[in-house]
Every structure is written in C-alpha cells, then in structure tokens.
Amino acid sequence: DAGVTQSxxxxxxxxxxxxxxxxxxxxxxxxxxxxxxxxxxGPQFIFQYYEEEERQRGNFPDRFSGHQFPNYSxxxxxxxxxxxxxxxxxxxxxxxxxxxxxxxxxxxSRLTVL
Amino acid sequence: xxxxxxxxSHVSVSxxxxxxxxxxxxxxxxxxxxxxxxxxxxGLQLLLKYTSAATLVKGINGFEAEFxxxxxxxxxxxxxxxxxxxxxxxxxxxxxxxxYKLSFGAGTTVTVRA
Numbered sequence: 001d002a003g004v005t006q007s008x009x010x011x012x013x014x015x016x017x018x019x020x021x022x023x024x025x026x027x028x029x030x031x032x033x034x035x036x037x038x039x040x041x042g043p044q045f046i047f048q049y050y051e052e053e054e055r056q057r058g059n060f061p062d063r064f065s066g067h068q069f070p071n072y073s074x075x076x077x078x079x080x081x082x083x084x085x086x087x088x089x090x091x092x093x094x095x096x097x098x099x100x101x102x103x104x105x106x107x108x109s110r111l112t113v114l
Numbered sequence: 115x116x117x118x119x120x121x122x123s124h125v126s127v128s129x130x131x132x133x134x135x136x137x138x139x140x141x142x143x144x145x146x147x148x149x150x151x152x153x154x155x156x157g158l159q160l161l162l163k164y165t166s167a168a169t170l171v172k173g174i175n176g177f178e179a180e181f182x183x184x185x186x187x188x189x190x191x192x193x194x195x196x197x198x199x200x201x202x203x204x205x206x207x208x209x210x211x212x213x214y215k216l217s218f219g220a221g222t223t224v225t226v227r228a
Contacts, residue, residue, distance in 0.1 A: 004157075033215070035216075040221075041220055042204050042206075042218030042219050042220050042221050043158070043204070043216070043218050044218075056215055058215070090157055092158075092216075100146075100163070100165055101146035101148070101163070101165060101216075102148070102160060103160075103216060104160075105150075105157040105159070106157050107155075107156050107157040108156075108157050
C-alpha cells in the first residue's frame, strides 16, 4: 500500500519564478492538505482540498494556490517566489469521513529559492 | 484558535535514560492532540494521538503521552532512550471537527548520548 508520495524531492528556483509541487495521497484517502516547514520550525498549514475544492486556508498569500484532481492527487503552485519561500513543503492526506483527525504525511519537497 | 507550546527546543539524554518532551496546548474546544516524529530529511510519522478515549495514550516505539486537561498538557515520555530515538518531535493540536487543520509546535530535537 503506497503512502503519500510527493514530487520533486528537491528543486532550486530563483526569485520571481513559479513552482509546481505534486502530491499523490495514500490509497483510499480523498482529502489533501499542504504544509510549509521552514528550517527549524514546525509545519504551517497552507490549505486543504476535498472534492476538488479548497476547503480551508491558512495565513498564506494568494501567491500560494492549489488544485485537486478527480483522482484525489493535488498540486501546490507558488508564484513570484521570494527567498522566504525556501522550505520543505509537506503534503498530508486522510479519509474525509473518518473522524480521527490523523494525517499521513509524505516526505516532502524541499524548495530552495536563490 | 488552537496552538501548542513545546518547552525546550533541544533535549539531550543518555541511552537508557528517560525521555520527557513537554507540550502545552491552547484550544477553545476539546482538542485532538498528536505527537509526530521527523527523522532527518524525511516527512512526519505519527507516534501517537489523543482523541478523547483513555487519557494515557500508548504509541509506537515505546512512547506514551498523558492528556491532562487541568494542566492543558500532553507530555511525551519513553522510559528508556535508544540511539534510534534521535530525531525531531512535534506536538500538534486540532479541533474535534472535520477540518483537521493541525497546528504544530516549533519542535524539540532529541539527541541520544551513548
């Protein structure tokens, strides 16, 4: 049973560029969340997708956008990259109907902005 | 709003000694509480969770945590540290609703001395 998979694992961009990160949820899961983890900090919630709609959003600017596809996979897009966007981006999935709150995380995509 | 505070950004213990990681939470509603572990260059793995059943929760790798409502705490312990316990540990809280946004603490790095 494949867990949450993310791609790419590492990437380097320059300021002003745009980046797309991808996530495939754990088998059986239909809800995907994205988190940003800056160096030395805990993960910060970006947004959550369910039924191809953004359901909840954290305190992130509109430069951060996402999408969920019919197969439940998801993309995170960041436009006009800033140095401060350098971080590990974590995708997490769960089954919406299960009332446990537990999230399953992927290994992340490490973004470096130069 | 939910938040957690992890006391101590770094903890160093001897192999075989007690591991104690402190977490205090703030929540406007009854919370779900979690401990996650992150090994270098990896994603987050769930150690244990409190979802309103027993207040003493047992997790993987010999870890356990006790929910104390009166102290708003959810401290993580392991009686005997192993070298493989060296990692970063995150406490997290979410509301008992179906949004499941996790709010993480800043993390505690554990080093184990031989």
